[in-house]
Amino acid sequence: MESRPLHVLIAGGGLSGLAVAQGLVRHGHTVEVFERDRDLNRKQGYYLHMNAFGGEALRSVLPADLFALYQATSRVTYDRQESIVLHDHFGELSSQPHLGPPNRGEVPHTGVHRRTLRQILSARLGDALRVGAAVTGYTEDADGVTVTLADGSTSRGDVLVGADGIRSAVRAQRLPEVPVIPTGVRGIGVYGRVPLTPELREIVPTALMDGVVIAVDRAGSRMLVGVFDPRQPVHEAPREIAPDVTLDPVGPYMMVSCSVAPGTEVPPSAEWTAETPALLRESMGRAVAGWHPAAAEIVRRMDLESIFMIPFGYLIPAETWAPSRVTLVGDAAHAMLPTIGMGANLALRDAEHLVGQLARAGRGEAGLVAAIGAYEQDMREVAYPFHAMTLDHDKNFGGGALAKASDAG
Numbered sequence: 001m002e003s004r005p006l007h008v009l010i011a012g013g014g015l016s017g018l019a020v021a022q023g024l025v026r027h028g029h030t031v032e033v034f035e036r037d038r039d040l041n042r043k044q045g046y047y048l049h050m051n052a053f054g055g056e057a058l059r060s061v062l063p064a065d066l067f068a069l070y071q072a073t074s075r076v077t078y079d080r081q082e083s084i085v086l087h088d089h090f091g092e093l094s095s096q097p098h099l100g101p102p103n104r105g106e107v108p109h110t111g112v113h114r115r116t117l118r119q120i121l122s123a124r125l126g127d128a129l130r131v132g133a134a135v136t137g138y139t140e141d142a143d144g145v146t147v148t149l150a151d152g153s154t155s156r157g158d159v160l161v162g163a164d165g166i167r168s169a170v171r172a173q174r175l176p177e178v179p180v181i182p183t184g185v186r187g188i189g190v191y192g193r194v195p196l197t198p199e200l201r202e203i204v205p206t207a208l209m210d211g212v213v214i215a216v217d218r219a220g221s222r223m224l225v226g227v228f229d230p231r232q233p234v235h236e237a238p239r240e241i242a243p244d245v246t247l248d249p250v251g252p253y254m255m256v257s258c259s260v261a262p263g264t265e266v267p268p269s270a271e272w273t274a275e276t277p278a279l280l281r282e283s284m285g286r287a288v289a290g291w292h293p294a295a296a297e298i299v300r301r302m303d304l305e306s307i308f309m310i311p312f313g314y315l316i317p318a319e320t321w322a323p324s325r326v327t328l329v330g331d332a333a334h335a336m337l338p339t340i341g342m343g344a345n346l347a348l349r350d351a352e353h354l355v356g357q358l359a360r361a362g363r364g365e366a367g368l369v370a371a372i373g374a375y376e377q378d379m380r381e382v383a384y385p386f387h388a389m390t391l392d393h394d395k396n397f398g399g400g401a402l403a404k405a406s407d408a409g
């Protein structure tokens, strides 16, 4: 088998697609990343809990200075490496060790601001990252893959990676039988941020500051909080570490996702008016009215501009399939409910392992399709059990997968 650089087409410039791109470039291959959005900063969530799956994948795919930037802009370490559940007066009900490999090492992986991580992952890709470029389909033959974009243009490469998220166009063609199950917005799903001021730190019990914490009451209301308190000020970190990179400023904050009061309709994002965030915030306040006073204070301080909703959903992953030059990573392969904080970690792990296999093929150590098959087998073995766990966990804390899909919002 000959050794040669590959040209890899990547549908989707989210976390997994960008990580694949960084890793392949690091190994001397070329890439084209097609991202549907023109604006890479669309609201998709704020704080991402990271474990060693995601963190070590980043160490593997990023150049050393960009990895150092990730570490510097991640949150300071917390005391307990556990998922903690509190009652409505913020006493502890239960805890369990975080799923996935623990956060060890000199600078343990903790959590990042999603937009910052995406900016780091986009760094230095230049023209290889094409925004406003939606993939609509592909054709595959014995020598390569040709991808088609919404504007009718095409591009040809050795491999196509579907990193285009839960409603992947690549998966729709590659594995058309995979269903997507929408679960709507119920327990949690409306998100926002509260600036982490010294005053807020005084008011909020320390139990709420340790990683991602869920508080619950007997009526079924839920509040999830995650504190982002970076090791270094985000926009200043590149100066010493990677001066060619620009990161948007982001101050310390508490990410909050809170139930709305029973009877409150959460309209789809497209139907929000200027009043919607304030109405939802007020409804959240009613949902936590009898709670520890800090709960109402947190909701009251939620920045209206930051409030948005994410309708949760998941897919039922395909059991197995014969490999080809077209493969899938991250949510495109195994989108899961977000309540155990594993989706991004597994998406990054997929990227690391796919890069490793494609690099083997590029060096002539394995056939291209066989290498992709080895990646896919490992991905199914590692990611699928976590996917199954999210459904179980969601019965207690999540966005409502327990409710029948037929009555999902």
Ligand SMILES: Cc1cc2nc3c(=O)[nH]c(=O)nc-3n(C[C@H](O)[C@H](O)[C@H](O)COP(=O)(O)OP(=O)(O)OC[C@H]3O[C@@H](n4cnc5c(N)ncnc54)[C@H](O)[C@@H]3O)c2cc1C
Pocket (backbone or CB within 6 Å): 011, 012, 013, 014, 015, 016, 017, 034, 035, 036, 037, 044, 045, 047, 048, 049, 050, 133, 134, 135, 136, 163, 164, 165, 166, 167, 168, 169, 170, 191, 310, 329, 330, 331, 332, 338, 340, 341, 342, 343, 344, 345, 346, 347
């Ligand atoms: C509220 C919330 C909180 C979460 N918290 C955590 C957490 O703490 N820890 C964790 O590990 N995970 C978390 N997750 C899960 C995590 O966000 C996802 O698993 C992760 O973003 C998946 O990355 P991805 O690159 O596979 O897909 P995405 O991030 O969805 O990226 C897909 C990209 O493809 C683009 N795209 C879509 N269609 C096309 C097309 N046809 N052509 C071109 N581009 C296209 C999209 O615009 C997008 O940029 C959370 C998810 C949510 C919703």
